[in-house]
Amino acid sequence: MKKIYFYFIITVFVLYWLCTIVFVSPKNYITISLYEQEQFFNTFFFQKWGFFAPPPKHNDRLYFKFESKKDSTKxxxxxxxxxxxKRKSKKAPFNSSEDILDYILSSTILSITDGLIAVNESIDYKKITNDSLNNNIDLSKKIEEGKKYIQTLPSFQTLKNYGVFIARKHNVNNISEYNMTIEIIQVEMPKFADRDKLYDKKNHKSKIVFESDKISL
Structure with a gap:
């Protein structure tokens, strides 16, 4: 019986580290083809290996837009x-709830951006067209395919649920009269040599990574 337990533990240990090595490795054909399995693995064993990684080049920003169905200007x-x-920093070290929420949102955003990368690379592998004149068509195809895929993921459902919470928190009355749009934006971070620019947000470049369809609440 002890040998069975021993072999079972060894098997689990080997499988865990094998999955870890595969899913934290740079994007390649294997990781792209196993994207759904990667999402399942990250749901229970999410890891962010950054010890040897270069410093981040951007900050993620998550926007929820609530637009009136009757008047789009409202x-x-x-x-x-x-x-x-800011709340997490202000309440430290008594910031466990903020820390958990930050973890959930960060891992959700990471899951979505990884999904978009996987979709784009999958389209490239399929070689939709070799005509350099159709680059714009390729880009629109990637955007639509990425949006369609992301909006089927559990991570997107998490953001939808959180968006409803945000609407109620900010007293958006008659929420059923609004459509919600979710946007993920990356804001450029200055290099350390340009750290004085950290406080000059006007000079920060930003790009939209993901914009959802309008969601009826």
Whole structure:
């Protein structure tokens, strides 16, 4: 019986580290083809290996836009990452709830951006077209395919649920009268040599990584 337990533990240990090595390795054909399995693995064993990684080049920002179904000029826009990080810093070390929420949102955003990369690389592998004149068509195809795929993921459902929470938190009345749009934006971080620019947000470049369809609430 002890040998059975021993072999079982060894098998689990080997499988765990094998999955870890595969899923934290740089994107390649294997990781792209196993994307759904990777999402399942990350749901229970999420890891972010950054010890030997270069410093981040951008900050993630998560926006929820609530637009009136009757009047598109009437809307509410809320960014949730930066205020959360400020609360987390202010309440330290008694910030366990903020820390957990930051972890959930960060891992969700990472899952979505990884999914978009996987979709783009999958389209490239299929070689939709070799005509250099159709680059714009390729780009629109990637955007639509990426949006369609991301909106089927559990991580996107997590953001939808959190968006409803944000609407209620900010007293958006008659929530059923609004459509919600979710945007993920990356804001450029200055290099250490340009650290004085950290406080000059006007010079920060940003790009939209993901923008959802309008979601009826």
């Amino acid at each position: 809307f509410f826009l809320y960014e949730v990452i930066e205020p959360l990080q």
